[in-house]
C-alpha cells in the first residue's frame with residue numbers, strides 16, 4: 001500500500017516584523033515544516049510501522065529552497081519525496097486551493113496512492129481547503145479535520161473521528177481510497193533521530209516541472225490576486241502595566257484583589 | 264444574480280453562523296442589487312426553515328434529506344442547488360463541516376473558493392479580506408471570476424434577529440447513493456478530566472509559551488495562589504500536558520469566567536472563540552503584537568517566567 005502525504009514549508013513570522021510590498025520582509029521570516037503536516041507525516045509513518053509493505057511518499061509544491069524542510073519528513077520516516085516547481089507557479093502569485101490541488105492531483109495520478117494524508121490547513125495562508133479539493137479532483141472519498149484514525153485495510157474502511165466545534169467529535173466510516181486532512185493532536189510527532197537525519201540525505205527527492213507531471217504551464221493561473229498586505233489595526237484598548245516584573249506583577253495583583261480574586 | 268447562503272445545524276440546533284451568513288449575504292446582495300437566498304439541508308427542515316426566515320431573506324430552500332450532516336450528501340445537494348439558482352456568491356460557513364464540503368462543491372461548480380474570510384464586498388468585483396500567519400497580517404484578495412464560493416469565519420458578522428417574509432420552498436435533490444462513501448456513526452463528547460472549566464470563576468490559562476511540561480508547575484502554583492482553575496490552549500492538550508476537557512477554544516470549551524488570565528497564549532482565532540466572553544481578560548505575553556492583546560483588558564508584555572513567580576509571591 002502507498003500513502004501520499006502532502007507537506008509544505010511555511011513561513012513563521014517574528015514577533016516584530018516589517019512588510020515589504022505584498023510580503024513580509026525576509027529578515028523576519030523563518031522556514032518551517034507546516035505544523036499540521038508534521039502530524040500527517042507521523043500518522044503515515046505509524047501506519048507503515050503497523051503494516052507490511054507500506055510506502056510513504058511526500059509531495060510538495062515549492063522551490064528548491066524547500067528541500068531542507070522536506071528532508072525533515074524523510075528523516076522522520078517517509079521513504080521518498082517529490083517536489084514540483086515551475087516558473088509558472090511562481091508567476092501565478094497567490095496559489096489558491098484549486099491550483100494547488102490540481103498540481104497535487106497530477107502527482108497523485110502518477111503515484112496512485114491508497115491513502116492521501118494532508119494537514120488540515122497550513123500555518124501561513126490557512127485556506128484549509130486543499131485536501132478536500134484534491135479528493136474531489138481524484139474522485140476519492142475524504143474526511144476533513146481528522147483527529148483519530150483506525151484503518152481496516154481488509155474492509156477498506158478508515159474509521160475516523162472528525163473534531164467538530166465545542167468538544168464534540170463525529171465518528172465516521174470512510175471508504176478508502178481516501179484523502180484525510182489531519183488535525184494536530186492525533187498523535188505525538190516524533191523527533192528525527194540522528195540516524196534518521198543521516199538516512200534522509202540519501203533518500204530520493206525527485207523534482208518535477210509541471211510538464212513532467214503532464215500539466216500545461218500556460219493553464220496555471222490563480223483566480224485570486226492578493227492586492228494588499230498590512231498589519232491589522234489593534235482594536236484593543238488593553239491597559240498595559242509597565243515596569244519590572246515585580247512592578248507589573250504587583251499592579252496585576254492589586255487589580256485581581258479588586259476583582260475579588262484572592263486565595 | 265443572487266447570493267445563496269447554506270445554513271449549518273447540529274444535533275437539532277441551527278448553528279449561529281447560519282444567521283451570521285444572512286448578515287454577510289444581505290450586504291453582498293445589496294451591493295449586487297440582488298436577492299438573498301438561504302438553504303437548509305437535513306434535520307427538522309420545517310423548523311429550521313422558519314428560523315431562517317429573517318429580515319432581508321428573499322427565499323429559504325429546505326431540503327428534507329437525512330438527519331445530520333454527511334459531506335457526500337451535502338456536496339451533491341449544494342452543487343444541485345447552486346446549479347439551479349446560479350448565485351453570484353455561494354456562502355458557506357468556515358466551520359469544520361463547512362471545510363468538509365465547500366471545497367468539493369467549489370471544485371464541482373468550477374468556482375474559485377476563498378475560505379475563512381473576515382470581510383467581503385462586491386462593490387467593484389468581489390474582494391475578500393483574510394488573515395495570514397496566525398492573524399499577524401491581514402490581506403485583501405481580488406477574486407477574478409464572475410461567480411465565487413466563499414466560506415465566512417464564524418462570529419465575524421452579527422446575527423440577523425428580525426423576522427422576515429421570505430418564500431419558503433422545498434427543494435428536491437436527487438442523491439446518487441453510490442457516491443455516498445462515508446457513514447456518520449455518531450458523536451462523542453471529549454472528556455478526560457474531572458473538572459468543568461466552564462464552572463470556574465477564575466481561569467489561569469496556559470499556552471505554548473510555557474515551553475516544557477515541567478514548567479507547568481508555576482502555573483499550578485499560580486492557580487493555587489489565586490484559588491483558580493487551570494485551562495489551556497490547544498498545543499498543551501495536543502502534547503498531553505493537560506486533559507482534553509481543559510482546552511479552551513473553538514474545538515474545546517467556551518468559557519465565561521469573571522477573570523481569564525492568558526499566560527503565553529498568542530490569541531489565535533480558534534482560541535479566542537472560546538474565551539472572548541470572559542468578564543476581564545488579562546494577558547501575559549512577551550510579544551507586544553500578539554493578537555491576544557487585541558481582546559485583553561489588561562496586559563503585561565514580559566516574560567512569563569519572571570512575571571508568574573513574582574505574581575505568586577504577591578499572593579503569599
Ligand SMILES: Cc1cc2nc3c(=O)[nH]c(=O)nc-3n(C[C@H](O)[C@H](O)[C@H](O)COP(=O)(O)OP(=O)(O)OC[C@H]3O[C@@H](n4cnc5c(N)ncnc54)[C@H](O)[C@@H]3O)c2cc1C
Pocket residue numbers: 120121145469470471472473495496497498510511512513514515516526527528529530531532533534537547548549550553565566567568
Ligand atoms: C480546526 C482548528 C481548531 C482549533 N481549535 C483550537 C481550540 O479549541 N483552542 C486553541 O487554543 N487552539 C485551537 N486551534 C489551534 C490554534 O490555531 C492555535 O494553534 C493555538 O491556539 C495556539 O496556541 P498558543 O497560543 O498556546 O501557541 P502559540 O500560538 O505558539 O503562542 C505562544 C505564545 O506564547 C508567547 N510566549 C513565548 N514565550 C513566552 C514567555 N517566556 N513569556 C510570555 N509569553 C511567551 C509567544 O509570544 C506566543 O504569543 C485550532 C486550530 C484549528 C485548525
